[in-house]
Amino acid sequence: MKRRNALRGLIVMALAISPALAALTSCASSGQGAATQPPAASQATSSQTAEESAETSAGPDVSQRVDLEFMMIGDGPKDLDRIVGMVNEKTLEKLNCTIKWNYTTFTDAMQKYNLALSSGQNLDLIYTAPFQNYFQLAKSGAFHSLNEILPTYAPELYAFVPEGHWKGVSVNGNIYTIPCTYKQYLCGGFIYRKDLREKFNLPVPVSMDTIEAYLLGVKENMPEQLLTNEFPMAGVYQFNFSAINVLSMNHTWANDVIYGIAADYNNPNQLTDYWNSDQFVEEMKLMKKWADMGFWSRSALSSVEDMSAMENGKTIARLFGGTVNSVSEYNAAVETTHPDWEFDIFLYSDINKVVYPTHPTQDGIAVPIASKHPDRAVMFAQELIMDEEINLLTNYGIKGEHYDVDADGWYIPLQDPQTSSFPWDGMKSWAWRNPVYMLFPKTDQYKIEMYAKFDEVAGYNYAAGFQEDYTNYQTERAALGTVMTQYLQPLHAGLVEDVDAAVATFREQAKLAGLETIQQQYTEQWLAYIKSLE
Amino acid sequence: MKIKRGRETVVFQIIAMVVLAVCALISVLPFLIIISGSLSNNELISREGYSILPKQLTPQAYTTILRIPESLLTAYRVTIVNTLVGSLTGLICMSMAGYVLSRKNFRHRNIISFLIYFTTIFGGGLVPWYIMISNTLHLKDSLLAICLPLIMSPFMIILMRTFISNNVPDSLVESCRIDGAGEFSIYLHIVLPLIPSGLATIGLFLGLMYWNDWYMSSMFISTPAKFELQFYLYNMLSGFEAFKQMNTASVTESVSIPSETVKLAMAVFVTGPIILLYPFVQRFFISGITIGAVKG
Numbered sequence: 001m002k003r004r005n006a007l008r009g010l011i012v013m014a015l016a017i018s019p020a021l022a023a024l025t026s027c028a029s030s031g032q033g034a035a036t037q038p039p040a041a042s043q044a045t046s047s048q049t050a051e052e053s054a055e056t057s058a059g060p061d062v063s064q065r066v067d068l069e070f071m072m073i074g075d076g077p078k079d080l081d082r083i084v085g086m087v088n089e090k091t092l093e094k095l096n097c098t099i100k101w102n103y104t105t106f107t108d109a110m111q112k113y114n115l116a117l118s119s120g121q122n123l124d125l126i127y128t129a130p131f132q133n134y135f136q137l138a139k140s141g142a143f144h145s146l147n148e149i150l151p152t153y154a155p156e157l158y159a160f161v162p163e164g165h166w167k168g169v170s171v172n173g174n175i176y177t178i179p180c181t182y183k184q185y186l187c188g189g190f191i192y193r194k195d196l197r198e199k200f201n202l203p204v205p206v207s208m209d210t211i212e213a214y215l216l217g218v219k220e221n222m223p224e225q226l227l228t229n230e231f232p233m234a235g236v237y238q239f240n241f242s243a244i245n246v247l248s249m250n251h252t253w254a255n256d257v258i259y260g261i262a263a264d265y266n267n268p269n270q271l272t273d274y275w276n277s278d279q280f281v282e283e284m285k286l287m288k289k290w291a292d293m294g295f296w297s298r299s300a301l302s303s304v305e306d307m308s309a310m311e312n313g314k315t316i317a318r319l320f321g322g323t324v325n326s327v328s329e330y331n332a333a334v335e336t337t338h339p340d341w342e343f344d345i346f347l348y349s350d351i352n353k354v355v356y357p358t359h360p361t362q363d364g365i366a367v368p369i370a371s372k373h374p375d376r377a378v379m380f381a382q383e384l385i386m387d388e389e390i391n392l393l394t395n396y397g398i399k400g401e402h403y404d405v406d407a408d409g410w411y412i413p414l415q416d417p418q419t420s421s422f423p424w425d426g427m428k429s430w431a432w433r434n435p436v437y438m439l440f441p442k443t444d445q446y447k448i449e450m451y452a453k454f455d456e457v458a459g460y461n462y463a464a465g466f467q468e469d470y471t472n473y474q475t476e477r478a479a480l481g482t483v484m485t486q487y488l489q490p491l492h493a494g495l496v497e498d499v500d501a502a503v504a505t506f507r508e509q510a511k512l513a514g515l516e517t518i519q520q521q522y523t524e525q526w527l528a529y530i531k532s533l534e
Numbered sequence: 535m536k537i538k539r540g541r542e543t544v545v546f547q548i549i550a551m552v553v554l555a556v557c558a559l560i561s562v563l564p565f566l567i568i569i570s571g572s573l574s575n576n577e578l579i580s581r582e583g584y585s586i587l588p589k590q591l592t593p594q595a596y597t598t599i600l601r602i603p604e605s606l607l608t609a610y611r612v613t614i615v616n617t618l619v620g621s622l623t624g625l626i627c628m629s630m631a632g633y634v635l636s637r638k639n640f641r642h643r644n645i646i647s648f649l650i651y652f653t654t655i656f657g658g659g660l661v662p663w664y665i666m667i668s669n670t671l672h673l674k675d676s677l678l679a680i681c682l683p684l685i686m687s688p689f690m691i692i693l694m695r696t697f698i699s700n701n702v703p704d705s706l707v708e709s710c711r712i713d714g715a716g717e718f719s720i721y722l723h724i725v726l727p728l729i730p731s732g733l734a735t736i737g738l739f740l741g742l743m744y745w746n747d748w749y750m751s752s753m754f755i756s757t758p759a760k761f762e763l764q765f766y767l768y769n770m771l772s773g774f775e776a777f778k779q780m781n782t783a784s785v786t787e788s789v790s791i792p793s794e795t796v797k798l799a800m801a802v803f804v805t806g807p808i809i810l811l812y813p814f815v816q817r818f819f820i821s822g823i824t825i826g827a828v829k830g
Binding site (some may be wrong): 075076078102103104105106107108112115118119120121306308309312313314337419 | 576577580581598605660661664665668669674675752753756758765768769
């Protein structure tokens, strides 16, 4: 029994050191890749085949049948096999290849990525995202560089994706992933129950004051009702209490004030020290005022995020950056259970005018270095994105069985979304959504209208493309993390007796932790990054 | 005739009963909360928290799950078949290995025992293990990948060897040979019938290991129809959490969130059968533990 436990202990240890493992495996992956198939050699073969095909026919050579594998995160739909069968029929005819989607599930997805990429197992396509360490993996040589393959084998796709996207996903000048061109917007806002506002005749939340008036009004009329469910956010160096997002309307931050440094969105070269500014003290006083008014629970620092709190009527508002997307979702969620409820959002960007889309790396398709057929993989990716039939099939399922399109062009699910054998987005097709073919349910109407507005004013997402390298100030950073949890979190949540004294203590402790070193190095890196964009 | 019980005995028994009753209550309460939660109204749970008695009795969670029972039943089937096949094969392999290693006239038994023991101390680690199974044996997404890795356990082979050498005298094996029995029939007709409790112990260890396993599914299986029951549940519960963490900095896309009550109803479905099975297996299980304790 003991030894069995010891074995289990080993496995647990292995899991615990998986971050270290990630670093190791990424080294291993570059080594492995070099050993099994040097990138140079593979490029040579691909250009060779290109020459050959150029001699024999106009299109690329597809005489050899290839079976591709595509690694995805999340869970696939129930009807995956049927859909894949239909896709394969088409691709066999067109490209002489088949595809198999492998879903990792969301459980330990990052560890599975590291294992799959470093073990050199046969993989031809893989979903990439910043939260799946796209930049780190790309830097360590986990993917084929697509610079030459794309124009040769997928010219249509290469032309379809805007230049800025290719630039955005490049690492050291190499394109490692095919970005999704559907733009989404992240600007946060105050989500609240519109029906309550009308019922109690409260002001429309359009500023700090009106948010306050709205919440106070609801509290007076419904004293038992919990207003918000704000929660501490662990392990971040920006805001570490969710409600603090509301402050972003007072600023034009480009980088969420990491380490207290605020880069101005309209002039990203200009950095200010927010934590040491007078405005910081003022805003912390506002947070205390709101906490004292009971806008969030006295035990907020021990609460956790609860996405369904508003759908269930536990809370009635959310200061934590909801997006226009979430309003649509909330409204869809209560459509049948509480038809009299309605959610609305006041966007902080209405005040500060800062709107930016998700970064091009948000969703992408890369070709792992172990792939023996990067050319065919890229050709398949082109079909997946550009071919309307395949694209719709892999995004929404079979028309007439899983979904239908009404007269106005809205997506209508034909099965209960909870149990559907192919729900909207069933294949987690985030990376190959094509804005030209995309279908939306009617509940998304508001989102679409807002996105259209954002399209006109949106700028560049600076923060998401910035790859901070904190190896030089790792110790200071860790110390600062502790200080932030101990001294900044209560300040953010307004749970201190005297704001001025608490701010002074926080500043002092942060300085002791080495804040100045961190800020100095971060600033250098940030400025270099902004320069590289120009 | 009654044996007179002393005052202290009575007091002791009362105290013991009270303490045990409290312990039993503490053990049962979580189950009660799971069951009552699974029968409650989801909104009330979210608003007011859990309670021992269900609020607003509703079978909604169960009907939600049973609307698509196929995936749950498939996971059940995979786990049951895997447990049976794995435990049986494992028992045969390990009892054979144990028997061979227990025979004193087997020439290299010390070296081989050492090599088996060696693997309990030094292992290749996760990555080589993964490469071995996925690239060398090509078992990725195959049911063998969740069955094979658990079949042989060095600890259990050594346990088996000790058990056989303590319960099967050498002279018995010798006299069988004199009577003309072959090696395999000695194993099958003489050794196996002599070690039923050893087989029961190892069988239980193996069976529980297979029933509780989710890691193999997580690592090697990508087809949902081949998920083990435990992973099916684990994935349902942890998947959304993981997704949320990944997406804190980006747009949350629509992912169906299992409601609290559905999670609890799932837990009932998963623990139900093994709890019902326990009273029948408990007998062996207790003797199994004692064997493990003395011989391990």
